[in-house]
Every structure is written in C-alpha cells, then in structure tokens.
Amino acid sequence: MPLLTFFINVFVPGKFTRSGFCAIASIAISLLCSLLIFIAMWNQPFIHVQTNWFTIGSWSLNVGILLNNLSVLMLPLVSGIALLVHIYSTKYMQGDPYLHRYWAYLGLFCFSMLGLVIADNLLLIYICWELVGFSSYLLIGFWFTRNAAVQANKKAFIMNRLGDIGFLTGIMILFSQFQTLDVISLFGEKGLVGNAIVTGGVWTSGLHHMPAGWLTFAGLAFFLGAVAKSAQFPLHTWLPDAMEGPTSVSSLIHAATMVAAGVFLLARIYPLFNDTVLIVIAATGAFTAFMAGTIALTQNDIKRILAFSTISQLGFMILAMGVGASASSLFHLGTHAFFKCLLFLGAGAIIHEMAHLKEKTGLDYDPQDIRNMGGLRKYMPVTFVTMAIASLALIAIPLTSGYLSKDAILIESFEWAEGKGGWYRLVPYSAMITSWLTAFYISRLIFKVFFGKFRLKEKVGLHHVHEAPPAMKYVLVVLSLFCLFPVFSLNPFMFEDAWVIQGFPQADNMTRINAFHTVVPAAVNLISVFLIYLCFLWYGSNKPAPDFSKNGLFKFSQQQWFFDKAYNTVFVAGVLSFSRFLYQFDLIIVDGIVNLFGTIGRGFARISDWFDRNIIDGLVNLIGYLAGKLGKLIRKFQTGRLQQYLVTMLLIILTLFIYKYYTAAI
C-alpha cells in the first residue's frame, strides 16, 4: 500500500508536460491509486511509513506518509475533482496560447495538495501548504496581462502569507514544547498533546513546560493559518478577487480543494485546541457564514455570488470544527466540494457561451453579469438541470447530499449551544439564518439565469447560444450524481448513517436531543422552500427587472451590502452637525477667553521663540545633519561591486569568529 502512494507521488509531478492528455492520464492514474487506497484503508488502522530526512545534532527529522481515515477520504476527493476539472478544462481553456503553462500549474497544484493530505509531519505539511498557496497564486494570475488578475493574485498571496506566519508560529511553539513535529506522536491517540497537562497556569509535557497561555496562543496561531487559507472573516477578501482566474481554476482551487486545506489542517491538529480557541473558531465561522451570506444576496457577478457562497459554506465548516463536530465538518467538506465545484463549472459553461455570444455579436457587455442573462433553460438544458441539483444540495433540500451534511452541522451546533446556554446560542441561530439566506441567493441566481426572458434579446438573437461542448457537459452530469444522497448515505434523512460520519470518532461531549433532529431540518427546509418560491415569483417570472428593485426586501438586502455606507451617512452626518454646533460655541465664547490668554501668551511666546530658534533649532538641525551624513556614509556601502560586498562579508565573519574564539579561549 505505501508503494501505491509512492506511485501517486511519482506520477503526479509527471504532469509537467505540454499536453493536456498527459495531465489527464496522470491525474486519472492517481485517482485510481487513491481509490484503491481508499477501499483498502477505510476504517482500517492507520499506516505510517517514515524515513529519515535529515539530522541536526542529536535531533533527526523523519518524514513519511500517514494514511488514516482523514487522509484517505481526502485523497479520492481531491484527485477525483481534479480529474473532472482537468477534463472540463480541455474544452474550457481551448485555444489559450499559454495552455501548457496552465497544465503545469494545475499539475503542481494537484501534487502539492495530495502531498499536503498525506504528509505526516508538520514541517512537510507546511511546505506543501506553501506550495499550494504558490500554485494558487500562479493560477489566479494566469491571465497576467489583465491588471485585475495581477492585483488579485498579489492580494491572495499576501493574505495567505499572513496566515502562514500564524502557521509557522504555531509550529515553532509546538516544536519548542514537544521537540517533535510528527503528527502521530503529537496528535495521535496517546499523543504528546493529549498527555500534556495544564495545571496551575503551567503547560507541562514531560520535562518541558511553559505558561498555559502559550497553548491558547499556539491554537490561535494555527487557526490564523486556517483562516487565511479558508478565507474566513478578517482575511476573506482575497477569495472574491481570486475569481479573476480561469473559472475551472476557481472551481478546483477556490471552491473544492485548496480552501478546504484550512479545514483539513484544523482536523489534523484538532486535539491541540482548548476551549477558548474552540469558541473563537466557532464564532469566527458563524460570523463569516452570516456575513458572506448577506453579501451574496445582492451581487450581480455570477462568479462573485458563488465565491461569497463558498466563504459562507467554509464558515459553516469552521463553525462545525469549533463546536466539536469535526466529523460533520469533514462530511460537509466532501459534499460541498462536489456541489460547489459543479456550480462553478456550470457557471463556467454559461460564461463560456456568453463570451462566445459577445464575440459573435460584437456587443459590449459583461459576460459574467447575471442581469444580462435569463431564459437560458431552453438553450442549455443539461447545464440547467445539473446546476439546479447542485443548488438544491447547497440549500440542503432532502434527498441531496447537502441536506445530510449541513443539517448535521446545524443540529450539532444546536446541541452544543444547548450544553453551553447563554450567548452561545447566537452561533446556531446565525447559522440557521445563514442557511435561509443561502436558499435565497442561490435560487435568485438560478432563476435569473435560467428563467424569464433573455435580457439582451432585443439586441441579439439567441440562436447562437447552445449547450456546452460534450467534455464540459458530461463532467457536469457526473458531478451532479455526487450531489445526491445515495453516494454518501442510504438513508436520506439521518446524517448519522452516512459512512463518512461513521468513519470518524464521534464527539462525545454532546447530549443527543431528539427534538433538534426533527425541528431544525424541518424549519430550515420549510422556510427554504418558501424562499425559493418567493424567488421564483420575483426573478423567475417574465416581468422586466426594474419591478424587483422597487421591492422592499430587495432594497433591504441592498442596504445589507451597503452596510458601511449606511453607517457612514448616519454617523458622519451626525458628527458633522454636532461639530458645527461646537464651532459656533467656540467662535463666541471660547474664542473670547482664548484671545485673552492669547495676548498674555504672545508675550511668553516671544521669549520662547527666541529660545527655540537659537537653541532647539540648532539641536534639531544638528541631528538632521548627522542623520544625513550617516545616510550618505551607509549609501557608500551599496557600491554594487561584488568584491566589496565580499570583503565586507568576510570581515564581519572574521570579526565574529575571532570574538567567539578568543572569548571562549579566555
């Protein structure tokens, strides 16, 4: 079995070839291998193969492959979606002059993602983590001639660097505490983290101990890494901008796999988190989910809607991690990967057609704006059906996979909040509202795009629009199969029966409250169905668009989006009028007093002016002069001459050597 994983590692870098077929073949082989591994390894004891990488002093770093349920679940998920996206890209990216570069980047991404999944060592995970971020940077900026793409990839890279700092800090803290980076010995059943004791504000493990605050700090640092990678609240802004990349890339990286890396990391190091960190995680997840849901309501760019929806769903996963439902979180990760990938690919097909239409008719409009679409149902039936299935899964309608996973998260968060009480209940309620919002925005998208009239019809004939090419069509169909419940569980209503959930240890600190198991899904679904119907009324009918913008609810959701603008008008206007009043007050009363003081002060001022000019200015000028001289002196070192650099370097080394040597000798 380790041999097979080794084959994966060998085959995946083999994709750095010019042809897309090579890429597809190799990713197919790795999918096959990972499926084999998956069948052989699921619910088996983990396999851990190590080899010595390097030795520093008496400490040696072992690296290897770790296959437990978590990683064998991710392996076919990543490679399967990657395969479908590869097939899709053959058509989508057809004719691009830099196609081989695209394949190479995709190959690099798949390799690093698979490496991240099977790595058994925090350092190795970090390396793959960086590689994943780097390949995402390359792919976002794939159309590097566009200014927006370059800005977006810079933004994504910098945001991810912020997270990496957190990750690295966490690694360093753990290393200084436990002297190892091995995942198994840290987080295994009898791992060091589990055995470390927190007593009296001291965090003890074996001979090493440090203040307990460091435990929280390490947890928060790791979480910061996950926040950046999974686009959570403070650092989420890179993901919508990342939509500048090709749509197939957005679907693979920014919906299905890479953003899930943060959740994956949280799952790997789960035992590290203490209660404080878990609450932070849950709150961040809930807030992000809610915020992104409200923003998605009023966006008009089809990809941006999906991007905010992704952020919102990732918020759900993080929330689930925070409330201790790691199994449901991973389950949602799997199901979300499929349906969100499908949504993106469907959107890609639509954009593809709209762009073609634009080329043929010569009109100038944005092919990604849903206000320009409509009535596409008749022309792209397969895309319509598959995207509708994916949206239903996203809304979590029964009989879809999303129902199982999302309701699992909702129910478990309710149970968690029931155990805690108080303000903690905000978390599940906001999650529930978010899932209603989800229903609204995604059905708005579907209805606007596929129902009603084509909004550019008066200008162009629709006969140019037709179904996506077969390579794209069949991928959509395959993905939509994965959105249905039988793939994950035979019982469409009970999430506990899903095999993914059963493959992970259940969180035992929660009491099962049966009421939630019926009330929550029912409430979610009833209101969701109602919202879908509402959407249909508003956006699905043939009435022209301006009718909806007068609707109060629409305005309300628009104000949600301009939340900060509303703040601006209320507060800034208030402050301005208040300050005008103060100004008047100043002018009349305060100024009178001030003027009085002023005349007295002027006398003092004359004296101090003289003092300033001659003594203080002199000092300041002296300092400025010295700084300028120093700068000029330092500037002279930057001669650009290699030999002088070499001389300086050697001189410093020699000085240090002599200093160390003779202080040691004496």
Place this chain on the structure above:
Amino acid sequence: MNIEQIVFYFFAASVLLSAFMVVFIKNMVRSIFLFFVTLFSMAGLFVFALADFIAVTQLIVYVGGMLVLMIFAFLLSSKTILNKSEVKESNLLGLHHIPGLFIALLFFLILFITIYQANPDQLSWVNNSENVIQVNDNTIHFIGVNLMTRYLIPFEIISVLLMMALIGASHLARREKKI
C-alpha cells in the same frame, strides 16, 4: 632529511611560489601558464598523500581539460579582451588591494593558529586508524569498488550535473543575434 621529504618540500615550494606569481604578475597570459605550473605541483603533492588516482585526474581534468579550455576561451574570444585585460594594475600596495590583502593575511593567521592548536598529527583517530593506505596499496581498486557501490548515487548525480553544465555552458556561450 631523506629524498621523499626533499621532493615534497620542493613541490610545496613550487606550488606556493607559482601561486604567488600567478596572483602578482601583471601579464595575463603568463599568469595563466603559471597557473598550469601550480596545478602540476598540486598533482605532485597528491601523490605524496598516497592518492595517485586523484593526481592523475587532476592532471587530466584540470591541466588537460580546464586549462586548455581557459586558454582557448581567452585567446579565441577576441583580441580586445587580451588588450583590455592588460590594464595597468597599480602596485601591490595600491588602495584597492589593501582590504583583500588584509583579509587574506588575517585568514592565514587564523588558519595557522587553528592548525597549530588542533595538532592534527596527534588526533586519536589518526593515530589509531586501522585502515591506513600503504604505499604499495592499489588505491584504484578501492576507488573503483566504492564508486560503484557506496557512492553510486552521488556518482550518477554528478554525471547528470556535468551534462547540465555542459549544455548550459554551450547555451550561454553561443553567439546571439542581439542581447
């Protein structure tokens, strides 16, 4: 003082002397030929360290290959390099020589002190070593066996690297239309 020592110190003196000459002589062509002498004497020193194969390799690779390559590159490229290279270098104590000279001397001082203190001839693993190469040993046999067993991977990597350097060098040196 027996004949072995005399020959050894002769070679050592020739190495150091010719190296000095290489560095301080002004004519480029002469100093490159003196470099040849240095390398030749180095090969002689290798023989005294009982490494005859290394000495032969030194002669073949350095003297036979590299030096010829250098002189060819030097002479074939253009005459202007030759002319330019004979810029009049200021004398030994010129301003720009001082830092180099200072650091080199300091380095030598430190190395000298370190060698003196380390006293390599009294190291325990040197004195107690079981497998010292004898004068009449056939080192080539050992080198061949080790190269193909213990050091096989470095050997392969080196060969690939050599090929890469070859391709890279020829790519860099090819005459381009415009730069």
Place this chain on the structure above:
Amino acid sequence: MIPLAHFMLISAALFCIGLYAVLSKRNAIMILIGIEFMLNAAILNFVAFGKYDKLHMGGQLFALFAIVLAAAAVAVSLAIILNVYTYYKNIDPTVIDQLRD
C-alpha cells in the same frame, strides 16, 4: 612520512592566495583562477586526510567529485564571463555595478 600539519599549512597558504585573488583582482578570469586555488586547497586537505580511510575512500572520492564539479563550474563561469564581456565590453568586476543604489 610527511606530517599532516604540513599539508594543512600548504593548503591554508594556497587558500589565502586564492582569497586574495578573488577579493582584489580587477579581472574576472583572475578571480576564476583564485576560486580554483581555493578549491584546490580544499581538495588537498581532503586527500591528506583521506589517507586514513582506506576502506571507504571517503576523502579521495570526495576530492574526485570536487574536481569534476570544479570543471563544470569553470565551463559555466567562462561562458558567463564571455556573455558579460559581450554585454559590457569589459570584464572588470568593479565596472559591473548595476546593483548600486
């Protein structure tokens, strides 16, 4: 029998001559020669200590590899020097100072 210390002294002297050449020569080819001196000094040390490792031949084989690597380095750096010459019409390293602020 030549003492090890003498080998080391010779190599130290050669190293310092090479260092001087690298640091203060006004000609890229002379700098290259200086680098070769330093490499040779290192190789001499390897060989001298390799005498005490008959079984594995660590020192001598390392010296062998170093010689080969030096040959590769010289080939590449000569090519670079030629390119620099065609670009700047000069091989004086003090003239090539585009890294200056």
